[in-house]
Amino acid sequence: MKTRWGTCVLIALLFAATLLAAQGASVRNVSGEWQGMVGRQHLVVKIERAADGSFTGTLTVPDQGNVTLPVDDVSFAPTGALKLDLKRLGAVYEAQLSDDGSALVGTWRQGGNSIALTFRRPGAATAQFTLKARTLGSIPLEPCRTKDGNTEGLCGKYEVYENRTSKSGRKIALNIMVLPALAAKPAPDPWFALAGGPGQSAVEAYPLAGYTAKVRELRDAVLVDQRGTGQSNPLQCKLQSLEDAQAVLGEPYSLEKIRECRAESDKKADTTQYTTSIFADDLDEVRQAMGFDKINVFGGSYGTKAALVYLRRHGDHVRTVALEAVASPQFLIPLPxxxxxxxxxxxxxxxxxxxxxxxxxxxxxxxxxxxxxxxxxxxxxxxxxxxxxxxxxxxxxxxxxxxxxxxxxxxxxxxxxxxxxxxxxxxxxxxxxxxxxxxxEGAVARGASFAAICTEDVPALTESAIRRETRGTYLGDSQVRRYQECCKAWGPAGSLPRDFHSAIRSRVPTLLISGALDPATPPETAKPAAHDLANSRLIIVKQGTHGTGSQCTDGLIADFVKQGSAAGLDASCTDQIHLPAFQTRAQ
Known part of the structure; x- marks a missing residue:
């Protein structure tokens, strides 16, 4: 599973379509090439000025086979304001030229969503940091930027024992990014966002998310890469070549590649220690080290499972829980x-x-x-x-x-x-x-993913459940059988707390958001979790998918965190969330 990037992947995922259509820029001498990134995708904008003073432009996505899209309208004002309009995508990029003419700093808007996006001249130096180093609790933090350069924050490391039980041996340096609150006096309870997958990086998944921007108006956003993901001792494996069409389209992961993944992961990690429950304890240790008492927890996709496990294990320190694309510990990948x-x-x-x-x-x-x-x-x-x-x-x-x-x-x-x-x-x-x-590609650390799934999900599958949940469907039981084969190839798994798959009961205010069209975590998977959480509210987006992002849901999440309760939230805006117009043959 993936966050809306995405959604997540957010997921990310949350930004698959946005990545296919990014931006361009312009300058007092705006003509020429501009380079930028959104997530892992490189973008190139080229702007030309005609003899009559008008501008034309194109957007190229090198990582997508150099797909090039025309910019329908380019306008540039003497003040340095640039606007690029890509009508067929329903997208607009508005930016301001930097004083030295080396960067376009702006916002990309599409489908009611917006993200920060900066383009620079080839070879131009990165702008100086505006944030200053500081220590949060006992964790020193230095100014940093996301890989795409669009978001500035404070980054640091915090070491935990890989084996939390023995408290000896190898240590893992957890990767942390803090996006400071914009308010002069931030709320005392920060917002911790947990990534999906399993295997995705929170530091990569969440900085551009709309709800992150809204939440950090009042409180710090804290992003911690789960052990095995991002830059927290990543267990990254390459299981297929993107140049091999048959491998990408027509073949499951090679069992030999999975065995190789385990062998490589075992060289740097005891993979039996890379489970959700252990990560929840890592996260609580980070909370303590930062000096926070209560925190607000958010999770998307698999991150909802991690959030609920944290709630079970450390509920006394949770102010609110917000879950999008809900997968509780009872959700056994890939059964649903x-x-x-x-x-x-x-x-x-x-x-x-x-x-x-x-x-x-x-x-x-x-x-x-x-x-x-x-x-x-x-x-x-x-x-x-x-x-x-x-x-x-x-x-x-x-x-x-x-x-x-x-x-x-x-x-x-x-x-x-x-x-x-x-x-x-x-x-x-x-x-x-x-x-x-x-x-x-590269968004999910496959070693970390297998470590979790092959411990928490696949071993709990029963033949009766497989028959009940797959009979008569388009997919059948084929994917379940594939996962069973993969986990057999992966090898020995970790251990779980006895109560891992049991219902999680709590009175902590909880908001659950599900898309009715979600092919992975539909509302049916959220309803049991909502039932067991006494102070919860489930909102179903009728035309929502796994990666639906909108100003409506961003606002609901931010308002919920602000007021500390789902009571009184006006969710009527979700009825106005619609899929993009269906592609017709004429298009």
């Missing part, structure tokens, strides 16, 4: 994926049928989808992409499709993708899957 995908696909097909333009272009979308699945069941599809031959099975088609449905912008292309596949044209599907794979 089969029904989640089924519900998501059926929901998107129903939305297309209710949309006049979509229904006109794809009147038989439901039938076409089922036909595609049935044909793949009989024999794999064979096609070419990037001058490579690919063989695609039903299992891999459904598995990769689930990931596409995380992202609203990809959901809008679902009817076109399925209709094209039904016509024998697999290029839209294949190109989209490979693009998403490129965006997510």
């Amino acid at each position: 994926f089969a029904k989640g995908l089924q519900s998501s696909v059926d929901g998107v097909i129903a939305l297309c049928a209710a949309d006049a333009a979509c229904h006109k272009d794809y009147p038989d979308l439901g039938v076409e989808f089922k036909t595609v699945v049935e044909l793949l069941e009989k024999s794999p599809a064979r096609f070419e992409i990037r001058n490579q031959s690919v063989t695609l099975s039903r299992e891999m088609f459904a598995s990769k499709l689930r990931s596409l449905l995380y992202v609203p912008q990809f959901v809008s292309g679902f009817p076109f993708i399925i209709h094209s596949a039904h016509q024998g044209n697999w290029t839209p599907y294949a190109a989209t899957v490979m693009g998403l794979a490129s965006l997510m």
Whole structure:
């Protein structure tokens, strides 16, 4: 699972579509090339000035095969204000030229969301820090920036024992980034955001998230990379080549590669110590070292499981808990994926049928989808992409499709993708899957992911539950069986507290947000958790997915943290959250 980047991945994930369409800039001598980054994606804007003084521009994404998009309108004022309008994407970039003409500092807006984005001239020096070093509790922090250079914060390390029980042997330097509150007198209880995956970095996932910006108006945002992720002794493994289309589209992870991943991870870590419960204790030690009594905890996707485990183990120090795309400890990866995908696909097909333009272009979308699945069941599809031959099975088609449905912008292309596949044209599907794979490359530390999943999830699966949760679905039990094989290849797992999979009961104010179209963590997975949390509220976004980001949900999260209660929150704005318009054949 991934945060909205994303969402998360946020996830991230939260920013798959935003990454495909970033910005450009301009200058008093605005012509020329500008370079920037969003997350891990490099962006290049080129602006040219015509003889009549008008400007034109393009945006290129080198990490996506040098895809180049035209800027529909470029305007530049003598004051140094620049505006780039990409109408077909519904995106606008507004920036101010720095005094020395070396940088464009601005904001990218798309679909009701906004992120900070800075472009610089090639070779231009990074701007000086505005924050000053300080010590928070006993942890010294120095000025720093995110990898993309768009967010300034304070960074430091805090060492914990890898084996918290023996309190001896190897130590892990946990990577920490603090985004200081903008208020002159910050609230005494900071906001700790826990990343998804498992395996994602909080320091990479959350600085650009809309709710982070809103929350830090009043309180510090504290981001701690979970052990094994980000820069906290990362257990990063490369399991496939993005240049190999068959590997990306048509094959599960190689069991030999997983065994190699474990061997490499074991050289730097005791991977049995990289579990959610142990991370929760790491996090509480960081809280204590920083000198905080109460904290506000946020989690997205797998991060919701981590947040709930922290609540169980250290609830006396929790003021509020906010959860988006909810996966409680009872959520066993990948068991819910089969029904989640089924519900998501059926929901998107129903939305297309209710949309006049979509229904006109794809009147038989439901039938076409089922036909595609049935044909793949009989024999794999064979096609070419990037001058490579690919063989695609039903299992891999459904598995990769689930990931596409995380992202609203990809959901809008679902009817076109399925209709094209039904016509024998697999290029839209294949190109989209490979693009998403490129965006997510390196975002998840696979060693950390296997360490958690193969301890906490897969061993708890029962045959009766597998049959009950997968029978009659598009995905079937194929992904569950794959995970079982992967964990067998991974090898010996860690241990769990006895109560790990039991219900978590608490009166701490808790806000849960679920997308009705989420193919991984639909509302059904959130309802049991909400039931057991006495002071909770579950908000369901009717057209929400796993990576839905909006000013509405950002505001709900920030307001909840501000008032310390979900009571009285006006969630009516969620009814105005809609998927991007479905892609028609004319487009």
